[in-house]
Amino acid sequence: MAGAAQSTAADGMPWPKCKTDMDWDKKPLGRGYFGEVWRCTRPGKAPSPLIWAVKKIPKSLVQQHSLTEQMQREITIMRSLRHQNIVELHFSFEDDSHIFLGMEFAEGGGMFDLLSKVGKFTLDLAAQHFYEVCDALHYLHNRDPKIIHRDIKPENILLDKGMHAKLADFGWSNVMENVSYRATFCGTPDYLAPEMILGEGHNESLDMWEMGVLLYEMVVGRSPFGGTSQNDTCKNILCLGIGSDHCKGVFFAAADTAFETLCFSQF
Structure with missing residues (x-):
């Protein structure tokens, strides 16, 4: 659902513009290669202070890996x-050493953590999350110019307090402006599409391939193409080497949807 950006936060006050405009938890919510995510709140004694998930990214890493343009594109x-x-994304600012992205706080945590805990989802829950992420992609792919995400996986899907899926981490996303295909090699090995491995260029169909892998992982509890090495995984992807024994007990319609999505078609 589209909507205009607000100039002030829900409490009527301005968005934070520096670190001291927020109270920070004692420990980060999580750490990744390019920084940390912290739970931050509005200072004061309000009974229900606003909560944000703030991504703290060292500028030294951005510069070291020549990611300045990519970082700006994500923002x-x-x-x-x-x-x-x-x-x-509610707000962003920087200081001498870090870039800060203040994002909506997902009270339900991450899909990856939930999958790790329960092993696999019920078919109803998998269908719900599949539909919700597809709805987000429909919105992205029908913008003018369209946007492709290029890194859909459980680690990049968060859950709100009602356990509804929210697509996150647009670090590898790009805009399809005046081009039909993109050529950047990006993504996670288990989720790579054949055209990415072959270097043939890609468009929004890449996101739909990743949705097929995601659906499979949600209902089966593991990646369809995982090998003992990245080379093995890529070989499995190129020959659609999905072990049917992984799918025991999976409702045929869910398996068929995953298999049909995992195709070479360019849309």
Whole structure:
């Protein structure tokens, strides 16, 4: 669902513009290669202070890996997005050493953590999350110009307090402006599409391939193409080497949807 960006937060006060405009938890929510995510709140004694998930990214890493342009693109894209199944970027600022992205706080945690805990989802829950992320992609792919995410996986899907899926982490996303295909090699090995491995260029069909892998992982409890090495995984992807024994007990319609999505078609 699209909507205009608000100039002030829900409490009527301005968005934070520096670190001291927020109270920080004692420990980060999580750490990744390019930084940390912290739970932050509005200072004061309000009974229900606003909560944000703040991504803290060292500038030294951005510069070391020549990611300045990519970082700016992520911020620009996320600022433009308003959809119920996409994590919202509320504010961003920087100081001498870090870039800070203040995002909507997902009270339900992450899909990856939930999958790790329960092993696999019920068919109803998998169908719900599949539909919700597809709805987010429909919004992205029908913008003008369209946006492709390029890194859909459980680690990049968060859950709100009602356990509804929200697509996050637009670090590898890009805008399809005046081009039909992109050529950047990006993504996670288990989720790579054949055209990415072959270097043939890709478009929004890449996201749909990743949705097929995601659906499979949600209902089966493991990646369809995982090998003992990245080379083995890529070989499995190129020959659609999905072990049917992985699917025991999986409802045929769910398996068929995953298999049909995992195709070479360019849309």
